Amino acid sequence: MSSSATYLPVLVQICLAAGVAAVVIGASHLIGQRMRKRTRLTDEAYECGVKSDGAPHTRFSVKFYITAMLFILFDIEVVFLIPWAVVYREFLAHNIEIIAPILFFIFVIVLGLLYEVRKGALEWEK
Structure with a gap:
């Protein structure tokens, strides 16, 4: 077995990881909250469709x-x-x-x- 054939599974795994990362990043840009500038929900916390009452970042003790x-x-x-x-x-x-x-x-x-x-x-x- 040649040395390049032993690295084939590693190459396939690297390609799959890069592909999954590209799909996830692309999907977040396509359907993410930044693309919804027309709505007023850009920087608000989303909780079951109900507008939040308090601050989005609560302080912990x-x-x-x-x-x-x-x-x-x-x-x-x-x-x-x-x-x-x-x-x-x-x-x-x-x-x-x-x-x-x-x-x-x-x-x-x-x-x-x-x-x-x-x-x-x-x-x-x-």
Whole structure:
């Protein structure tokens, strides 16, 4: 098999991705809201055909962002714990102890959680 034949699937995928991107961009320009200058809905939020009453960009509370950051922090913890749990048996088979580093990692995460609870970061309303 020649080297150019091995790259044929990659070329087909690149062409398909470029084609889909071109169709999506073209469709948004053809039927998008910018083409409807004659209507008064150009920069307004669209909600089931009913005109909006408030501002289109609502402000979020700082508590929302703090909660989101804490969620990401503990989500990253799970990302580190799952691979550790999978390879733990392999390390035990070779008599390599890795429980102490992961317990230290969990201790630091729990310490951070206790700090956040004590500071009231998880209380939604004050």
